[in-house]
Amino acid sequence: MTILSTRSKPFDFRTMLYLNTLLMFVLIFSGRQEILLLSFALSILVFATVGSAAQTVKFILGFLALLVLQYGAELLRGTDLPRGAILVPQLIAFIALRIYPFVVLGIALKKSTNIAEITTALSRLRLHRGIILSIVVMIRYLPAMKDDFRVIVDAMRLKGIPVSLGYVVRHPMKAIEYFVVPMLFRSEKITEEFSGAALVKGYEYSGTRTSYFDVRMGGKDWAMIFLAPLAFALCLTVV
Structure with missing residues (x-):
């Protein structure tokens, strides 16, 4: 339908x-x-x-x-x-x-x-359900990752931490600590949210799914x- x-x-x-x-x-x-x-x-x-x-x-x-x-x-x-x-x-x-x-x-x-x-x-396209979910999650996560990165940059500026390419080159380990570590923790939380959303939308249903869109x-x-x-x-x- x-x-x-x-x-x-x-x-x-x-x-x-x-x-x-x-x-x-x-x-x-x-x-x-x-x-x-x-x-x-x-x-x-x-x-x-x-x-x-x-x-x-x-x-x-x-x-x-x-x-x-x-x-x-x-x-x-x-x-x-x-x-x-x-x-x-x-x-x-x-x-x-x-x-x-x-x-x-x-x-x-x-x-x-x-x-x-x-x-x-x-x-x-009769693709495996796991492949479909992987592609959908990847597409859905990109905008969320962009927003999270902006939040991290704003937080660094509020704390007086310089945000520039030069700072990353001079202090690569600190840059990893300030950028990568928060993104990893945030990614874990987003994964849980996406898993819950998938369950609510019935992606585990083995039958044929209907669509609101033609x-x-x-x-x-x-x-x-x-x-x-x-x-x-x-x-x-x-x-």
């Missing part, structure tokens, strides 16, 4: 998961610039359906800035600048460019899909699933 409809959602969670896996494989096995540009184009296309035009433009400008940094550093190789001053920014831009499409997809997923829809979509694969989903690998294949063979 379904109560709420999500037909207005342009892309299903399973499509985003498929696209994320596809991008991971092609970016690992191919270092061609055309593959990188196509990966970003697909990710920004997904984001454009859920985000505002201003946010989409910001992501495009950020990607272009990283490209300028990478190729700008390449042009400076023949100058008198130290080699490290050229290679370090170029390496950072190289890594950031390959992470960028996944960041865009992650933000699009956060904007368009809630935990209930993700659980329903994964259940229809999670379906639409025409855009199937188009992305079939056209994305075709585009990568053409890019590898023709370009």
Whole structure:
């Protein structure tokens, strides 16, 4: 039984998961610039359906800035600048460019899909219940971890403890004590809360679970699933 409809959602969670896996494989096995540009184009296309035009433009400008940094550093190789001053920014831009499409997809997923829809979509993939719960808990814990980190930083500032990268470099053991230890204790408490929430929502039920959301694969989903690998294949063979 379904109560709420999500037909207005342009892309299903399973499509985003498929696209994320596809991008991971092609970016690992191919270092061609055309593959990188196509990966970003697909990710920004997904984001454009859920985000505002201003946010989409910001992501495009950020990607272009990283490209300028990478190729700008390449042009400076023949100058008198130290080699490290050229290679370090170029390496950072190289890594950031390959992470960028996944960041865009992650933000699009956060904007368009809630935990209930993700659980329903994964259940229809016939995945093991333990795998589904692991993925859901991981996705649910990331925002909580971000909030906990902010609380720790605010508490350190109230106690007069400097919060900066330089302090972490100069005092690594103290930084571990101030940051990691509170996060570990907080993680243990959050684990207990998530376990209780899972019991209340009946995740241990062995039968077929119903959903409040009508999670379906639409025409855009199937188009992305079939056209994305075709585009990568053409890019590898023709370009």
